[in-house]
Amino acid sequence: MPSEAEWEVVLLSVRVAALAVAASLLPGILLGWLLARWQHPLRALLQGVVMLPLVLPPVVTGYLLLFLLGRSRPLGRAWHALTGGYIAYTTAACVIAAAVVGFPLLVEAIRLAVLGVDRRLEQVSRSLGRGALDTFARVTLPLSLPGVLAGAVLSYARALGEFGATIVLAGNVAGETRTIPVAVYTLLNVRDGEAGILRLTAVSVALALAALLGSFWLSARQRRA
Amino acid sequence: MRRVAGSFPGPLPRVRARRRAAAALATALALAGGAVATRAEEPATVRVLAAASLTEVVEGLAKRFEGARVVPSFGASSELARQIKDGAPADVFVSASPDWIDFLREAKALDGDAIVLARNQLVCIAPKGSALRGVGDPKALLSRLAKGDHVAIADAGVPAGEYARKSLEHAGLLAGYEPRLVGQKDVRAVLRAVEQGEAQAGFVYATDARVGSVETLFAFDPKTHPPIEYLAAALRGAANPTDARRFVAFLRSESARKLLTDAGFALP
Numbered sequence: 001m002p003s004e005a006e007w008e009v010v011l012l013s014v015r016v017a018a019l020a021v022a023a024s025l026l027p028g029i030l031l032g033w034l035l036a037r038w039q040h041p042l043r044a045l046l047q048g049v050v051m052l053p054l055v056l057p058p059v060v061t062g063y064l065l066l067f068l069l070g071r072s073r074p075l076g077r078a079w080h081a082l083t084g085g086y087i088a089y090t091t092a093a094c095v096i097a098a099a100v101v102g103f104p105l106l107v108e109a110i111r112l113a114v115l116g117v118d119r120r121l122e123q124v125s126r127s128l129g130r131g132a133l134d135t136f137a138r139v140t141l142p143l144s145l146p147g148v149l150a151g152a153v154l155s156y157a158r159a160l161g162e163f164g165a166t167i168v169l170a171g172n173v174a175g176e177t178r179t180i181p182v183a184v185y186t187l188l189n190v191r192d193g194e195a196g197i198l199r200l201t202a203v204s205v206a207l208a209l210a211a212l213l214g215s216f217w218l219s220a221r222q223r224r225a
Numbered sequence: 226m227r228r229v230a231g232s233f234p235g236p237l238p239r240v241r242a243r244r245r246a247a248a249a250l251a252t253a254l255a256l257a258g259g260a261v262a263t264r265a266e267e268p269a270t271v272r273v274l275a276a277a278s279l280t281e282v283v284e285g286l287a288k289r290f291e292g293a294r295v296v297p298s299f300g301a302s303s304e305l306a307r308q309i310k311d312g313a314p315a316d317v318f319v320s321a322s323p324d325w326i327d328f329l330r331e332a333k334a335l336d337g338d339a340i341v342l343a344r345n346q347l348v349c350i351a352p353k354g355s356a357l358r359g360v361g362d363p364k365a366l367l368s369r370l371a372k373g374d375h376v377a378i379a380d381a382g383v384p385a386g387e388y389a390r391k392s393l394e395h396a397g398l399l400a401g402y403e404p405r406l407v408g409q410k411d412v413r414a415v416l417r418a419v420e421q422g423e424a425q426a427g428f429v430y431a432t433d434a435r436v437g438s439v440e441t442l443f444a445f446d447p448k449t450h451p452p453i454e455y456l457a458a459a460l461r462g463a464a465n466p467t468d469a470r471r472f473v474a475f476l477r478s479e480s481a482r483k484l485l486t487d488a489g490f491a492l493p
Contacts, residue, residue, distance in 0.1 A: 066421075066423065070421065070422075070423055071422055071423060072422055084372070084373075085372070085373045086373045088375075088423045089375045089407045089423070089424070090373075167410070171375075171377075171407035171408060171409065171418070172380060172407060172408030172409070173375070173404070173406065173407050173408070174403060174404075174406070174408075175404070176404070177407075178408075182408075185380075185410075186380050186381060186382075186408060188303075188304065188307060189301060189303035189304060189307075189380050189381065189382030189383050190303070190381055190382035191303075191324070191328060191382065193382070
């Protein structure tokens with residue numbers, strides 16, 4: 001059975017991933033819808049920027065984030081003025097890293113789900129006097145909901161496994177930023193760390209598999225819808 | 226390859242393009258084969274896996290070593306030792322702590338005895354122009370840290386991190402420090418975190434502090450942690466055992482001693 005310190009690691013990971021998805025959901029829905037419906041030459045560029053964290057080495061993403069949010073940077077200073085704290089090496093940094101890296105998966109799933117919604121249904125709603133926002137909330141969003149959820153689950157799973165950007169932006173602080181992958185990496189350096197690594201690995205596999213199965217199930221529902 | 230029906234007068238354009246691609250691939254493979262053949266005639270290589278704190282010294286030694294090409298790679302001694310145990314190609318291991326030499330000896334991965342080549346000192350550093358200047362010991366540092374300040378330390382198991390934790394534990398300060406400590410993968414990562422100002426202090430070796438653009442706040446009392454000793458050994462899995470042993474002996478040569486002392490290491 002995992003030790004108390006290991007449970008702390010697992011709970012932190014689950015909490016960080018959940019916060020990352022929660023923070024991404026609204027902007028993700030907005031961007032997914034925009035990328036599906038907006039017809040403009042700049043759309044491709046926007047999509048490229050959104051997808052970037054999926055293809056960039058996560059360590060590079062982490063470095064870019066640290067470059068943007070570090071103590072001596074304008075954004076870092078603005079954050080300090082607002083909250084009195086700093087971002088780097090805190091749980092907030094963990095959440096930001098996980099959210100940024102998981103974001104493309106969320107947006108892409110939503111974009112595909114919105115593309116699958118029959119536009120005639122939206123037109124019917126508009127012709128019956130509903131506004132654009134109302135139509136989105138009552139027609140488009142409910143019809144693409146399984147896709148939105150599948151994207152959320154997938155980005156949640158990605159956030160759980162986030163290591164590269166996290167280790168750069170959030171480091172390795174016990175109880176604050178030591179998530180499952182960071183803890184496993186730490187244990188690799190410790191003599192007799194194998195037992196702990198195996199326990200955390202088992203938890204990782206279980207969590208990731210559960211998330212993937214959930215996402216598959218939701219995607220299948222989206223296709224049937 | 227796909228067969229083309231016999232009744233065509235000649236190969237279809239697509240098939241011709243494929244043949245051309247296949248010919249190009251064959252040429253490339255032949256060239257690559259040639260390159261491998263030439264490499265075998267070059268001088269033999271010695272793969273040296275060394276503690277990150279020795280980066281400059283081992284790079285300097287690699288240039289001076291004669292008769293074989295030295296290919297160094299650097300990291301936490303703990304990480305390197307594990308890689309060697311798991312079968313990474315390596316001829317020589319240089320560790321920043323006897324612990325990881327022992328680990329490999331127990332795994333029967335050493336070829337012969339290990340030698341002690343240098344000693345070092347543990348210090349606390351801060352970014353240039355730090356407000357912490359004047360802090361003289363770990364206790365004073367802890368009391369002077371502001372809200373949100375972090376202290377970079379090498380991860381548990383990494384020698385630089387182990388020495389620092391032992392020293393803090395000896396002073397009864399480890400629990401107080403714990404929420405401030407940001408683990409880093411090796412001592413040079415600690416140095417970088419402090420240089421960039423993301424960590425407000427960090428624990429590195431005296432020799433690292435000389436390499437980076439940082440300020441040294443204080444040195445740890447050497448009586449509070451095990452002696453910091455660098456050990457080297459040839460490895461049983463070495464592809465090139467003769468040059469591996471020769472390189473280990475070279476670490477005690479006059480030219481190695483000069484490089485070490487110039488970099489601030491103490492000799493055993």
